[in-house]
Amino acid sequence: MIKEKIVKLEDTWKVYQLGKVELVALKQVNLNIDSGDFVTIMGSSGSGKSTLLNIIGCLDSPTKGKVFLKGKDTSLLSEDQLSQLRGKTIGFVFQEFNLLPNLDALENVMMPMIFQGMSFEQRKKRAHDLLVSVGLGERIYHQPAELSGGERQRIAIARAFANSPELVIADEPTGNLDSKTGKKIMEILTDFHKKEGKTIIVVTHDPNIANYSEKVINIKDGEIVINHKQKGEFLWGK
Amino acid sequence: MGQIDEYFKIALRNLRTRSLRSWLTILGIVIGIFLIISLLSLSEGVKEAINQQMESMGGDIIMIMPGSEESMVGMMVGGEVLEKQDITAIERTKGVESVLTMSYRGIIVRYKEEAKMVLLAGLPWDKSLEILERYQGWNLFEGEWPVSGKREIAVGKQWVIDMFEEKVKVGQEITIKGRKFKIACILNSLGSKSDDSQIYLDIGLYQDLVGEKKGSAKMAMVKIEKGLCPDEVAEDIKENLRKTRKRIAGEDTDDFAVITSEKMIGVTNSILGIIQSAIILFASIAILVGGIGITNTMFTSIRERTREIGIMKAIGAKNSAVLSIFLIEAGIIGFIGGLGGIILGIFCAKIVELYTQANPVFYFSISISPSLIFFGLFFSVLTGCISGLFPARKAARLKPVEALRRYE
Numbered sequence: 001m002i003k004e005k006i007v008k009l010e011d012t013w014k015v016y017q018l019g020k021v022e023l024v025a026l027k028q029v030n031l032n033i034d035s036g037d038f039v040t041i042m043g044s045s046g047s048g049k050s051t052l053l054n055i056i057g058c059l060d061s062p063t064k065g066k067v068f069l070k071g072k073d074t075s076l077l078s079e080d081q082l083s084q085l086r087g088k089t090i091g092f093v094f095q096e097f098n099l100l101p102n103l104d105a106l107e108n109v110m111m112p113m114i115f116q117g118m119s120f121e122q123r124k125k126r127a128h129d130l131l132v133s134v135g136l137g138e139r140i141y142h143q144p145a146e147l148s149g150g151e152r153q154r155i156a157i158a159r160a161f162a163n164s165p166e167l168v169i170a171d172e173p174t175g176n177l178d179s180k181t182g183k184k185i186m187e188i189l190t191d192f193h194k195k196e197g198k199t200i201i202v203v204t205h206d207p208n209i210a211n212y213s214e215k216v217i218n219i220k221d222g223e224i225v226i227n228h229k230q231k232g233e234f235l236w237g238k
Numbered sequence: 239m240g241q242i243d244e245y246f247k248i249a250l251r252n253l254r255t256r257s258l259r260s261w262l263t264i265l266g267i268v269i270g271i272f273l274i275i276s277l278l279s280l281s282e283g284v285k286e287a288i289n290q291q292m293e294s295m296g297g298d299i300i301m302i303m304p305g306s307e308e309s310m311v312g313m314m315v316g317g318e319v320l321e322k323q324d325i326t327a328i329e330r331t332k333g334v335e336s337v338l339t340m341s342y343r344g345i346i347v348r349y350k351e352e353a354k355m356v357l358l359a360g361l362p363w364d365k366s367l368e369i370l371e372r373y374q375g376w377n378l379f380e381g382e383w384p385v386s387g388k389r390e391i392a393v394g395k396q397w398v399i400d401m402f403e404e405k406v407k408v409g410q411e412i413t414i415k416g417r418k419f420k421i422a423c424i425l426n427s428l429g430s431k432s433d434d435s436q437i438y439l440d441i442g443l444y445q446d447l448v449g450e451k452k453g454s455a456k457m458a459m460v461k462i463e464k465g466l467c468p469d470e471v472a473e474d475i476k477e478n479l480r481k482t483r484k485r486i487a488g489e490d491t492d493d494f495a496v497i498t499s500e501k502m503i504g505v506t507n508s509i510l511g512i513i514q515s516a517i518i519l520f521a522s523i524a525i526l527v528g529g530i531g532i533t534n535t536m537f538t539s540i541r542e543r544t545r546e547i548g549i550m551k552a553i554g555a556k557n558s559a560v561l562s563i564f565l566i567e568a569g570i571i572g573f574i575g576g577l578g579g580i581i582l583g584i585f586c587a588k589i590v591e592l593y594t595q596a597n598p599v600f601y602f603s604i605s606i607s608p609s610l611i612f613f614g615l616f617f618s619v620l621t622g623c624i625s626g627l628f629p630a631r632k633a634a635r636l637k638p639v640e641a642l643r644r645y646e
Contacts, residue, residue: 114241162553
């Protein structure tokens with residue numbers, strides 16, 4: 001059976017203009033990610049991995065080339081259509097958690113559902129269930145500032161899954177956490193992947209984290225260098 | 239846009255987390271609206287009081303003054319007078335019940351060691367006292383009415399309040415142009431501070447003193463017979479005056495003004511209208527400054543919240559959602575500012591009202607109409623939204639990736 005390509009990049013370039021200097025962040029990248037995959041993008045700092053992730057997540061647009069999401073050419077979409085697409089199809093987990101500081105855990109998780117026009121009762125129930133599933137059932141009324149880094153990242157994961165997106169993108173999700181907490185976060189992500197069959201793309205420079213995934217993409221100086229499948233036995237090995 | 243109530247909650251929360259700055263911004267609007275509400279309710283109150291006073295004089299008073307009708311100021315201070323034959327012509331007009339003539343001039347008077355410029359008003363005392371008492375509400379606060387032929391004067395209530403350092407009493411003397419006059423009586427308040435500061439004396443004494451021609455007058459007030467139309471009588475008076483002047487002096491121009499009390503109300507209303515326009519203009523400037531304050535606060539707030547905007551856009555907020563949230567924030571600032579300004583304005587106007595009623599120089603009540611309150615609120619919300627429009631658009635157009643990267 002041929003899996004649907006959820007993400008497809010065709011000759012994608014990203015060039016930043018820094019004064020008179022041109023900085024090439026992505027060099028003619030071609031990439032296919034199947035629906036339901038758990039993919040890790042690895043690379044050192046400045047390799048262009050975050051740029052790649054932003055382009056996949058429709059937070060940024062390529063300088064040249066095309067990005068297809070679920071077969072749709074994203075360059076043809078308006079800003080509002082992109083917002084709608086992000087809200088519905090993509091969930092984000094950031095290194096800095098990026099929670100709204102004035103809102104408590106429950107409200108943070110409810111936020112993406114507001115923009116999809118869900119009713120208050122539905123939102124509240126869904127957000128509550130998600131927080132319970134990441135183990136924060138007791139802290140739903142806490143503000144981010146009252147919680148630890150690991151707890152905050154768990155709220156962010158709950159938020160990323162709020163609208164049941166098909167794709168979840170995590171940019172260094174464990175980068176600001178100690179290894180034990182990081183492991184817990186990765187377990188939650190893989191759990192969602194296994195139970196709900198979501199496509200998950202994780203960007204990291206930590207090989208230990210890469211071990212959780214089925215597929216690793218290495219990126220160096222804006223180019224994809226290796227694109228290989230992990231062996232089965234590495235999976236869930238840690 | 240179906241989630242407006244949610245955006246409203248988000249906006250309220252955003253304002254609360256920056257409460258000090260929000261309140262300071264609100265204060266900018268409060269001041270402008272406060273000015274509008276307090277001054278307009280006061281001036282509206284004054285307008286009503288003046289109209290009431292005009293009506294209490296009777297709706298059928300006609301005033302005749304020399305000078306062109308076009309220039310009110312010229313009429314008040316000009317040197318022209320109504321001649322004796324003019325007055326006779328007025329008296330003979332059909333429908334005229336009684337005529338009260340009056341002359342006035344600013345003059346320096348001395349009381350004890352102090353000298354002051356006051357308005358001296360000369361009236362034919364024997365003829366006019368009855369009219370004054372009956373229709374103008376004159377009555378004595380202290381003393382007896384001056385007797386014509388004697389050098390006696392009547393003074394307004396203001397004289398015993400704060401005109402002179404040394405207390406003015408009935409029976410004491412003042413000096414005008416080197417001649418001494420006895421204060422025979424003090425009148426109760428006539429309604430305005432200026433009326434209450436005047437000296438009233440017999441026209442004979444007045445004309446001797448200032449050298450005005452006998453029998454002439456600066457103005458005439460006509461009380462018309464009951465049931466007649468003031469406008470018609472005014473026309474007849476005009477016609478008679480025209481004929482008289484033509485016969486005597488060969489003049490062909492209307493060098494006099496015949497004004498009914500209705501017209502007088504119109505004139506005072508138009509003057510107050512100008513004052514109110516000025517109030518609105520100045521208060522609008524204050525509100526404009528308040529609006530710029532809102533714009534400034536919103537821009538600062540967007541700089542601080544760039545990352546939050548990026549997060550919201552990443553999790554699916556459309557441009558219109560971000561725009562709505564920021565516009566609502568600005569609108570709330572405007573609304574609370576307007577509400578505060580209205581409350582403060584009414585409070586302040588009420589204090590002024592209580593003060594003037596305790597010291598009844600000029601008795602009036604403030605007038606706060608629902609439309610004034612509605613106008614104040616509408617204006618302040620509108621100011622908020624307009625001031626917030628630019629910053630809100632800037633926020634809405636931020637690119638998500640740039641917004642997220644900022645301040646990392």
